[in-house]
Amino acid sequence: MSLHIYNTLTRIKEKFEPLHPPHVGMYVCGPTVYSEPHVGNLRTFCSFDMIYRYLTYSGYKVRYVRNITDAGHLTNERGEGVNRMESQAKLESLEPMEIVQKYTVSFHRIMDAFNTIPPTIEPTATGHIIEQIEMIETLLKNGFAYEVNGSIYFDVKKYNAEHGYGTLSGRNIDELMAGYRDLDGQEEKRNSIDFALWKKASPEHIMQWNSPWGKGFPGWHLECSAMSTKYLGEQFDIHGGGMDLKFPHHECEIAQNTGSCNHGGAKYWLHTNMLNFNGQKMSKSLGNSILPMEFVTGNHPLLDKGYAPSVLKFLFLQSHYSSELDINVKGLQDAEKGLKYLMEAEEEIKNYELGIRNSNKTDWDLKIENLVIGCKDFMDDDFNTAKTIANLFELSSIVNSLKGGQIKSSEISQAGIDSLKKNLHDYLFDIFGLKNENTTAANNKLDEALQVLINLRKEAKAKRDFATSDLIRNQLAEKGIQLKDEKDGSVSWSVL
RNA sequence: GGUCCUGUGGCCGAGUGGCUAGGCAGAGCUCUGCAAAAGCUCCUACACCAGUUCGAAUCUGGUCGGGACCUCCA
Numbered sequence: 001m002s003l004h005i006y007n008t009l010t011r012i013k014e015k016f017e018p019l020h021p022p023h024v025g026m027y028v029c030g031p032t033v034y035s036e037p038h039v040g041n042l043r044t045f046c047s048f049d050m051i052y053r054y055l056t057y058s059g060y061k062v063r064y065v066r067n068i069t070d071a072g073h074l075t076n077e078r079g080e081g082v083n084r085m086e087s088q089a090k091l092e093s094l095e096p097m098e099i100v101q102k103y104t105v106s107f108h109r110i111m112d113a114f115n116t117i118p119p120t121i122e123p124t125a126t127g128h129i130i131e132q133i134e135m136i137e138t139l140l141k142n143g144f145a146y147e148v149n150g151s152i153y154f155d156v157k158k159y160n161a162e163h164g165y166g167t168l169s170g171r172n173i174d175e176l177m178a179g180y181r182d183l184d185g186q187e188e189k190r191n192s193i194d195f196a197l198w199k200k201a202s203p204e205h206i207m208q209w210n211s212p213w214g215k216g217f218p219g220w221h222l223e224c225s226a227m228s229t230k231y232l233g234e235q236f237d238i239h240g241g242g243m244d245l246k247f248p249h250h251e252c253e254i255a256q257n258t259g260s261c262n263h264g265g266a267k268y269w270l271h272t273n274m275l276n277f278n279g280q281k282m283s284k285s286l287g288n289s290i291l292p293m294e295f296v297t298g299n300h301p302l303l304d305k306g307y308a309p310s311v312l313k314f315l316f317l318q319s320h321y322s323s324e325l326d327i328n329v330k331g332l333q334d335a336e337k338g339l340k341y342l343m344e345a346e347e348e349i350k351n352y353e354l355g356i357r358n359s360n361k362t363d364w365d366l367k368i369e370n371l372v373i374g375c376k377d378f379m380d381d382d383f384n385t386a387k388t389i390a391n392l393f394e395l396s397s398i399v400n401s402l403k404g405g406q407i408k409s410s411e412i413s414q415a416g417i418d419s420l421k422k423n424l425h426d427y428l429f430d431i432f433g434l435k436n437e438n439t440t441a442a443n444n445k446l447d448e449a450l451q452v453l454i455n456l457r458k459e460a461k462a463k464r465d466f467a468t469s470d471l472i473r474n475q476l477a478e479k480g481i482q483l484k485d486e487k488d489g490s491v492s493w494s495v496l
Numbered sequence: 497g498g499u500c501c502u503g504u505g506g507c508c509g510a511g512u513g514g515c516u517a518g519g520c521a522g523a524g525c526u527c528u529g530c531a532a533a534a535g536c537u538c539c540u541a542c543a544c545c546a547g548u549u550c551g552a553a554u555c556u557g558g559u560c561g562g563g564a565c566c567u568c569c570a
Contacts, residue, residue, distance in 0.1 A: 029570075037570080044570035170499055171566075220568090242570025247499090249569095272570065273501090274563090281564080318519070319509060324502080324563070331508055334520040341519085344533090378510095386510045390518035397535080404527080406535050466529060473531080484533050492533090 003058065003380045005238075006322060008246065009168055009269040013382055018237050019267065024060045025236035026052065027228040027266065029245055030122070032069040033103035037110060038289030039312070039327075040275040040282040044242045046313055046433075047272045047321040049116040051240070053431050054379055064119040065231050068107075070100040071125035071207065071218055096207050100126075110292045114309045115433045121231050125223035129209045132218045132226045135260050136197045136211075144259035148188040150200030150214040154255060156193045163258050168269065169247035195252055197222055221252035228265055229257065239266030243273050276326040278302065295332075304329050307336060308437040314339040317385040317432055338393070343436045344494070345396030346424040348403055349417070358413040364398065365416040371395050372423050385432070392427055395420060404487065447493075450476075454483065454491045 003016040018024045028048045031037050037045075048066075055062050094102070111118070125132075136152050139145040144159050145152050156165055160173050176193045196219035201208035208215045228236065234257070241250065250269065257265040275282050282289045290300050298306030315335040319325045371391045378387035399420060401407040428434050453472055460468035473483045480496045 032569080041570045047570090166499095169565075172499095175498055176566075240570095243501095244565070244569055247565060248567090274570075276563085279562090315508090323509085326508085328508085330520080334508065338519050384510075387517065390510075393518055400534050401536095404534050406526095461529080464529075470530075477532090482532065485528070485531085486533085487527075494533090 001377045001380045004382055005268050005270065006382045007268045008271045009266075014268065016268065018060065019235060022059060022061050024055055024062045024238065025232035026055070026062055026064050026238040026240065027224070027232055027236065028064070028066040028119070028239075029224060029241035029249070030066040030068050030119075031103075031107050033100050033107060035103060036291050037107055038282060039277070039292055039295060040289065041242075042110070042114065042292045042312075043275045043316050043325070044240075044272045045111065045116060046114060046316050048240050048270075049433055050317065050321075050385065050431065051238075051270070051383055052117060052119075053433055054383060057426070057431050063121065063232065064117075065121045065123065065228065066119035067223060067227055068100075068104055068122060068124045069223065070097075070104070071129075071223065113296065114292065114313060115435055117433070123227045123231065125218065125227075126207075128223060128227050128230065129218065131230050132222045133198075133211050135222065135226045135229070135256065138260040139197065139256065142259055144255075145197055146190065147213055150216060151188060151196060152198040152213060152219075153189050153194040154197055154219075154252070154259070155190060156195070156255065157191050159255050159259055163255070165255055166251060168251050168254060171247065171251070195219060195221060195248065197256075221249055221256060224249075225253050225256040225260070225265070228253075229261070234261045234263040234265070236266055238268045238270060240270040240272070243271045246271055270321075272321045273324045276324060278328050279326055302329075303332075307332050308435075310434040310437055311336045311339055313432070313434060314389075318389055319386055321383060321385075339434065340494075342389075342392055342396050342424070342428060343434075345399040346428055347436065349399045349420045349424060352399075352402070352417060352421075354409050354412075354414055354417055356410065358410060359415070361413055362411050362416070364407060364412045365419075368395065368398060368412075368416045368419050372419055375423065375427060379431070388427065392424065395424060399424070450481065450493055454493070457483070458491070 004013050005016045006013045026048075028045075030045075031041060045066075052062055052064050108118075136145060139154065140147070140152070144155050146155055156173060159165055166172055166176070173193055177191060198211060198213060198216050198218055200214060200216045205217065208217050228239065239250070239253075254264045257263060277290060290302065292309075292312075294300040295303065295312055296306050296309060298304070311332060312335075315327060315331055316325065318335065318338075371394050374391045375388045378384040378391070381387075398407065402409065402412065453476065457469045457472040460466075460472070476483060476493075477496070482494050482496050484492050484494070486492055
């Protein structure tokens with residue numbers, strides 16, 4: 001099976017055919033750096049990280065562009081004129097670019113802590129004012145934009161007549177205009193649905209740039225059109241973002257792209273779904289958001305303790321990126337256990353050596369082969385990570401059976417072992433970007449110290465002094481370290 | 497009000513016409529000095545009503561419930 005992707009533009013699952021194979025251009029709407037991203041934002045970026053990793057793993061050469069919005073757009077399109085970057089700056093008595101710097105650094109730290117791969121290009125809106133002005137000039141020339149008092153607006157009604165507006169989100173402009181009719185602050189626009197390409201800056205606006213229409217700043221939607229065109233071309237493969245950007249942001253992007261060059265930009269549109277916590281949507285405006293690092297530290301009233309970044313990622317991956325996901329403490333605990341199971345199996349098979357190297361294909365080899373093929377088929381089916389993980393659990397179960405002796409080493413061939421090693425490793429680490437954060441080998445000094453206790457316990461056990469041996473085991477358990485007597489007489493330990 | 501999504505076993509969560517998703521929890525067994533871990537077995541659901549079909553969780557219509565977007569948000 002070849003890769004198929006659900007395209008939100010056409011609303012069907014389509015075969016993925018890049019415009020210029022093996023190259024793939026992917027644009028993802030990045031963060032607005034005026035505050036910390038929350039866990040919902042994180043889910044989206046983790047989803048596209050997985051997609052980027054899988055495309056790369058599948059042999060594509062991906063140019064992955066994810067912007068940083070640092071230009072400080074209007075809070076809304078109705079002329080209330082609150083500039084996010086500036087209002088936050090006044091609050092903290094910082095320059096706007098200090099806010100930008102602070103939250104950009106913070107964003108990168110979080111993305112790093114969650115083991116996501118940086119995009120290959122991460123352009124900023126303020127670094128592309130010239131490109132945005134050029135796109136506005138083209139739109140003016142093509143008749144899809146008009147100037148009023150130093151501001152430029154996109155003429156949606158005119159555009160709609162020629163190209164159709166609203167196909168991505170399924171809107172029609174008459175309904176939209178009806179909905180906007182009573183709203184204030186629209187005096188400059190020809191029609192209420194028109195959106196700003198360039199806004200004239202009032203003198204107190206700190207973030208402003210020179211343009212052919214006077215000092216001002218770019219409209220909210222423009223940067224993505226300008227930067228995706230610059231780095232990926234007028235036509236490229238994938239455009240991604242959260243579901244909540246579908247309208248109006250992505251709709252406007254398509255209009256800007258089409259209006260300036262007759263191409264709508266991306267061939268495939270991917271939208272990730274929202275994240276809920278305890279049944280409620282997590283959003284900055286609702287004020288119920290939990291920050292990514294709060295999950296790690298556990299420093300939040302709704303959490304019982306801290307969870308490793310991989311636990312949260314694993315929880316994301318257990319559902320489909322386009323489904324709503326509701327997370328809660330129980331879900332985190334379940335994910336933690338499940339992830340540990342997989343990681344321990346990977347750790348086990350990594351160092352496993354067959355006594356006798358079989359080359360004959362067995363039933364177990366066949367089973368492994370089918371599970372591995374299944375993993376690829378599931379991933380190719382619109383990145384179905386949930387199903388893929390189900391197969392990883394089954395592969396891990398085979399590893400444990402091998403370890404426990406339920407499957408004899410003669411019942412599996414070297415090729416089967418190699419396949420287990422490769423696929424568990426590749427899916428967990430390379431494609432899902434998880435980390436074994438519970439590893440026993442993490443700290444040599446700790447391991448050496450524990451070996452002392454383990455040996456003391458062994459001696460006690462040899463003398464059938466179980467009171468002492470249990471004391472050692474129980475007290476270590478209280479400190480969060482679990483001892484396990486393995487079948488071969490050795491003792492292993494892990495952090496609970 | 498408009499557009500769209502959704503309702504799965506104790507919990508989370510895949511799945512789109514017939515075939516065991518998976519995880520967590522629970523029960524039993526094996527192993528173990530006892531545990532833990534692991535393995536095996538069991539628990540086999542699809543809001544409700546009607547229709548299409550040889551056959552529906554899956555398609556169609558309706559009812560009820562939940563949610564998103566339409567306004568800054570991933």
